[in-house]
Amino acid sequence: MLAAVQKNATRGDPRSVVKAIDQFCRQKEWAMNVGDEKGCILDSVVTEVNPATVLELGTYCGYSTVRIASLLPSNAKLITLEFNPDYAAIACQVIAWAGLEDKVQLVEGASGDWIPKMKEKFGIETFDLVFLDHWKDRYLPDTKLMEECGLLRKGSILLADNVICPGTPDYLEYIRNSPRYKSQYFKSHLEYTKVEDGLEKSVFLG
Numbered sequence: 001m002l003a004a005v006q007k008n009a010t011r012g013d014p015r016s017v018v019k020a021i022d023q024f025c026r027q028k029e030w031a032m033n034v035g036d037e038k039g040c041i042l043d044s045v046v047t048e049v050n051p052a053t054v055l056e057l058g059t060y061c062g063y064s065t066v067r068i069a070s071l072l073p074s075n076a077k078l079i080t081l082e083f084n085p086d087y088a089a090i091a092c093q094v095i096a097w098a099g100l101e102d103k104v105q106l107v108e109g110a111s112g113d114w115i116p117k118m119k120e121k122f123g124i125e126t127f128d129l130v131f132l133d134h135w136k137d138r139y140l141p142d143t144k145l146m147e148e149c150g151l152l153r154k155g156s157i158l159l160a161d162n163v164i165c166p167g168t169p170d171y172l173e174y175i176r177n178s179p180r181y182k183s184q185y186f187k188s189h190l191e192y193t194k195v196e197d198g199l200e201k202s203v204f205l206g
């Protein structure tokens with residue numbers, strides 16, 4: 001995938017990096033990027049929220065990191081957490097190829113360990129937008145952890161990938177029934193396939 005980016009994408013051009021990855025995943029080898037269809041929904045939410053602070057849980061190869069960072073205002077900050085060091089190493093190069101390293105802080109480690117340290121380590125008060133795309137059984141515990149750590153403010157947006165496939169039933173149950181959130185489901189398809197999947201967008205009400 002990285003070779004395809006370096007071969008087919010233009011340095012400093014995030015859209016060409018996104019296109020090269022999508023082409024590779026459609027033609028050569030499926031990969032678990034959010035993909036072009038759900039990626040358009042992600043883009044519209046990022047544009048609507050226009051966030052100054054973004055947390056991404058699950059960087060993988062940096063595809064959604066590049067999509068998000070390319071839409072951020074100049075002073076905005078995106079912190080992205082990746083557990084797998086091999087994925088992190090690739091993502092770092094993909095983000096650099098897109099020329100977005102100044103907007104992105106890639107952190108290696110487990111979300112459960114890093115979320116409680118966000119304020120002290122990165123001087124973050126609250127996140128305007130959180131993109132959940134990591135272990136599906138970590139969406140709920142990490143959301144509760146972000147609440148407890150005071151990382152969400154009235155109006156913070158959570159956008160969760162894969163709520164249908166592979167699925168995050170406990171997270172959906174919680175977020176759709178909690179009086180502290182207003183949720184909306186965006187029906188789509190699993191990246192590069194015809195299988196149903198979707199994004200759940202939730203506003204924290206405080």
Ligand SMILES: Nc1ncnc2c1ncn2CCCCCNC(=O)c1cc(-c2ccc(F)cc2)cc(O)c1O
Nearest residue numbers: 032058059081082083109110111133134135162165166
């Ligand atoms: N900072 C952190 N803390 C904790 N865990 C962390 C982490 N950083 C990373 N991880 C570990 C996440 C590993 C990847 C998570 N994503 C997925 O597992 C995922 C799977 C599919 C999929 C669907 C149908 C299939 F047939 C097969 C696979 C699709 C997707 O869009 C997915 O996002």
Ligand SMILES: [Mg+2]
Nearest residue numbers: 034133161162
């Ligand atoms: Mg995903």
